[in-house]
Amino acid sequence: MAQERIVPEFDSSSVKMSREEGLRLYEDMVLGRVFEDKCAEMYYRGKMFGFVHLYNGQEAVASGVIKSMRQDEDFVCSTYRDHVHALSAGVPAREVMAELFGKATGCSKGRGGSMHMFSAEHKLLGGYAFVAEGIPVATGAAFQSKYRRETMGDESADQVTACFFGDGACNNGQFFECLNMAALWKLPVLYVVENNKWAIGMAHDRATSVPEIYKKAHAFGMHGVEVDGMDVLAVREVAKEAIARARAGEGPTVIEALTYRFRGHSLADPDELRSKDEKEFWFPRDPIKRFAGYLTSKELATEAQLKDIDRKIQALVDDAVKFALESPEPDPSELYKYVFVDD
Ligand SMILES: Cc1ncc(C[n+]2csc(CCOP(=O)(O)OP(=O)(O)O)c2C)c(N)n1
Numbered sequence: 001m002a003q004e005r006i007v008p009e010f011d012s013s014s015v016k017m018s019r020e021e022g023l024r025l026y027e028d029m030v031l032g033r034v035f036e037d038k039c040a041e042m043y044y045r046g047k048m049f050g051f052v053h054l055y056n057g058q059e060a061v062a063s064g065v066i067k068s069m070r071q072d073e074d075f076v077c078s079t080y081r082d083h084v085h086a087l088s089a090g091v092p093a094r095e096v097m098a099e100l101f102g103k104a105t106g107c108s109k110g111r112g113g114s115m116h117m118f119s120a121e122h123k124l125l126g127g128y129a130f131v132a133e134g135i136p137v138a139t140g141a142a143f144q145s146k147y148r149r150e151t152m153g154d155e156s157a158d159q160v161t162a163c164f165f166g167d168g169a170c171n172n173g174q175f176f177e178c179l180n181m182a183a184l185w186k187l188p189v190l191y192v193v194e195n196n197k198w199a200i201g202m203a204h205d206r207a208t209s210v211p212e213i214y215k216k217a218h219a220f221g222m223h224g225v226e227v228d229g230m231d232v233l234a235v236r237e238v239a240k241e242a243i244a245r246a247r248a249g250e251g252p253t254v255i256e257a258l259t260y261r262f263r264g265h266s267l268a269d270p271d272e273l274r275s276k277d278e279k280e281f282w283f284p285r286d287p288i289k290r291f292a293g294y295l296t297s298k299e300l301a302t303e304a305q306l307k308d309i310d311r312k313i314q315a316l317v318d319d320a321v322k323f324a325l326e327s328p329e330p331d332p333s334e335l336y337k338y339v340f341v342d343d
């Protein structure tokens with residue numbers, strides 16, 4: 001078996017975390033996991049159409065970054081693997097599920113589906129189906145914050161943008177062009193690369209001359225860090241630092257989170273290319289189990305409290321499915337509605 005790339009275990013002894021924040025982070029990760037498991041069930045029961053890409057295994061990245069940001073103020077930009085980013089950004093589970101079902105009550109009014117979650121209210125700039133397509137969008141969002149603050153004198157324009165994308169996006173030209181602009185103009189942006197080792201069936205190391213993506217930031221004079229993407233405490237630590245730097249006008253950061261998806265590329269993928277050895281290496285590194293262990297060992301939560309959260313989230317996701325099933329389809333007479341912002 002090839003040597004797996006991991007970083008040394010994060011030393012959590014210096015972490016300062018309140019009970020409340022610990023439980024909030026745990027709840028967010030459980031929401032991501034339970035929601036996605038339910039998506040798989042609904043997909044196989046024929047309730048949703050098109051490609052559906054799940055995030056199981058990667059939850060520590062969304063929760064660690066997004067929960068360190070200011071909800072409904074800071075911007076989040078995603079890819080086609082976007083349900084959990086939307087949930088962490090505060091889009092209600094009902095609206096994400098309804099969008100997956102193509103219903104009029106979905107966060108994109110049923111026009112987007114799985115790959116195109118959007119919410120102006122929660123500052124979710126969208127899920128994007130083309131690989132790397134979100135990178136220039138996020139860079140533009142970061143540019144407008146800076147422009148409003150520095151050129152137009154709007155003191156309140158201190159929003160930070162987090163842009164999530166995969167390892168596969170990093171050999172795309174948009175990545176390099178945007179890194180250059182963001183570094184040059186010191187834009188308030190986090191480029192969060194979720195390196196899950198695979199781009200569908202292409203192993204990252206087979207497609208990439210320098211597989212350590214965080215090092216590419218250094219070519220632009222930009223901060224670039226690697227982090228254990230299976231450890232929410234480690235992700236939160238680097239995210240906080242990068243957010244503070246961005247908000248202070250000190251520019252962007254590339255965060256390369258080393259992670260693993262627990263399922264196939266999409267629900268249509270039989271997942272036959274990844275070796276048993278590789279899966280057996282990564283599956284025990286489950287970020288939710290790990291964080292649950294941290295919370296109980298530090299006496300920030302009891303097993304019973306965590307079970308209560310699990311039950312609460314299960315009920316919330318069941319409610320989201322009921323809501324989605326009972327919601328109406330978009331009316332065909334409104335086909336052209338929402339094409340322009342005026343609607
Ligand atoms: C520009 C472009 N080229 C090819 C594709 C087909 N495609 C869809 S997903 C994907 C793999 C991307 O992998 P990665 O960026 O690592 O994200 P992950 O799926 O691992 O989250 C490819 C090549 C696409 N959607 N867009």
Ligand SMILES: [Mg+2]
Pocket residue numbers: 166167168194195196197198199200
């Ligand atoms: Mg990938």
